[in-house]
Amino acid sequence: MTLEKIHREVVIIGSGPAGLTAAIYTARANLRPLLVDANDAEHQLIPGGQLMITTEVENYPGFSKGIQGPELMEEFRAQALRFGTEILEAMIERIDLSERPFKLYTREGYLIEAETLIIASGASAKWLGIPGEAKVPAGLGGNGVSACATCDGPLPAFRNKRLVVVGGGDTAIEEATFLTRYAAHVFLVHRRDKLRASKIMQDKAFANEKLEFIWNTEVKEILGTMEDGVTGVRLYKNKTQEEIIFPCEGVFIAIGHKPNTELFKGQLEMDEVGYLKTAGHSMATNVAGVFAAGDVQDNFYRQAITAAGSGCMAAIDAERFLDSLPVPMPSGEEVTMEGEVITPDHKKIILPDGEVISNKAEEVSAGD
Numbered sequence: 001m002t003l004e005k006i007h008r009e010v011v012i013i014g015s016g017p018a019g020l021t022a023a024i025y026t027a028r029a030n031l032r033p034l035l036v037d038a039n040d041a042e043h044q045l046i047p048g049g050q051l052m053i054t055t056e057v058e059n060y061p062g063f064s065k066g067i068q069g070p071e072l073m074e075e076f077r078a079q080a081l082r083f084g085t086e087i088l089e090a091m092i093e094r095i096d097l098s099e100r101p102f103k104l105y106t107r108e109g110y111l112i113e114a115e116t117l118i119i120a121s122g123a124s125a126k127w128l129g130i131p132g133e134a135k136v137p138a139g140l141g142g143n144g145v146s147a148c149a150t151c152d153g154p155l156p157a158f159r160n161k162r163l164v165v166v167g168g169g170d171t172a173i174e175e176a177t178f179l180t181r182y183a184a185h186v187f188l189v190h191r192r193d194k195l196r197a198s199k200i201m202q203d204k205a206f207a208n209e210k211l212e213f214i215w216n217t218e219v220k221e222i223l224g225t226m227e228d229g230v231t232g233v234r235l236y237k238n239k240t241q242e243e244i245i246f247p248c249e250g251v252f253i254a255i256g257h258k259p260n261t262e263l264f265k266g267q268l269e270m271d272e273v274g275y276l277k278t279a280g281h282s283m284a285t286n287v288a289g290v291f292a293a294g295d296v297q298d299n300f301y302r303q304a305i306t307a308a309g310s311g312c313m314a315a316i317d318a319e320r321f322l323d324s325l326p327v328p329m330p331s332g333e334e335v336t337m338e339g340e341v342i343t344p345d346h347k348k349i350i351l352p353d354g355e356v357i358s359n360k361a362e363e364v365s366a367g368d
């Protein structure tokens with residue numbers, strides 16, 4: 001296939017709060033950013049990111065009455081477009097970060113060349129990895145098993161039914177609480193006897209009569225058939241080592257998220273879970289010109305506002321990086337902002353006072 005080439009100073013991957021904030025800042029800096037986002041429901045990669053599957057957001061500053069997640073993301077997107085961000089819906093399949101411009105190859109046949117890259121690819125829901133959980137036809141995923149209550153909860157398949165939610169964090173509580181609007185009864189199954197969720201959300205959940213907690217319990221299998229969907233779960237009570245079959249008609253897995261960093265394995269430094277490592281007081285990764293923002297590099301705060309903040313930082317970092325690059329002259333020499341001249345063969349640098357030194361960067365890359 002012939003590749004359609006696109007070349008940009010700034011390419012952003014991801015359209016959650018981090019990616020779109022980076023777009024707003026770089027677009028306002030006249031850097032004509034290209035933002036690439038994927039619409040791939042199977043891998044839970046949704047334009048707009050995780051806020052698209054959230055209901056009310058009460059803690060995003062500036063919205064005193066709260067705002068729905070999707071509405072907030074529409075505002076972000078409109079603001080990024082207003083300043084000239086170009087958005088390309090495409091699935092990136094391969095990336096080459098070995099030299100600049102970086103190269104991004106998409107499933108749709110684009111070769112995107114990026115002088116700087118801001119990675120804001122976020123995180124996706126985690127699964128338990130138990131029998132019955134896989135997508136239809138291998139399991140009951142999509143046929144009574146889901147990882148997104150706000151997407152699937154209102155569907156007829158879950159209305160007035162007995163539902164199980166797995167997890168003990170804010171996501172699990174939020175999903176379980178949301179499901180009580182539609183379900184006959186919701187059972188939250190948690191592996192410990194304490195929730196990780198914030199106090200305010202716990203208090204609301206404990207006061208909800210349609211929500212019941214099953215403590216110290218693990219879901220070991222999801223039971224059912226293609227025809228009937230989910231009929232129950234096999235539960236393991238880890239304090240008493242007892243196993244029971246618990247009848248239910250739907251299961252929602254809400255046990256947290258994992259960063260979307262598969263593409264960057266072997267090219268960017270990550271921690272043991274896969275979160276990209278950034279350098280202390282900046283959003284720089286270990287590759288010069290590549291920055292990361294939002295949940296893809298943050299396993300600690302993971303809030304929309306912190307993601308947006310880090311998107312802004314990555315944008316400013318990218319802008320400064322571009323500003324500091326040497327400018328090519330017609331003679332073949334390159335001149336830096338500091339007035340240094342790099343010789344056409346890239347082997348020497350002539351300092352503003354006339355001193356000639358060897359180009360260390362060139363020596364390192366030549367030796368690699």
Ligand code: NDP
Nearest residue numbers: 167168169170171172174191192196254255256257301302
């Ligand atoms: P968390 O990591 O906070 O919680 C995950 C939960 O799932 C934990 O209770 C954990 O159990 C449980 N869990 C993890 N793996 C397994 C497993 N294999 N089997 C059984 N249980 C498992 O993730 P969340 O997605 O809930 O929250 C992530 C972040 O997003 C947090 O910072 C949260 O505050 C924020 N958030 C905020 C919301 C809001 O303010 N409206 C809404 C949703 C999320 P254990 O406790 O035993 O480790």
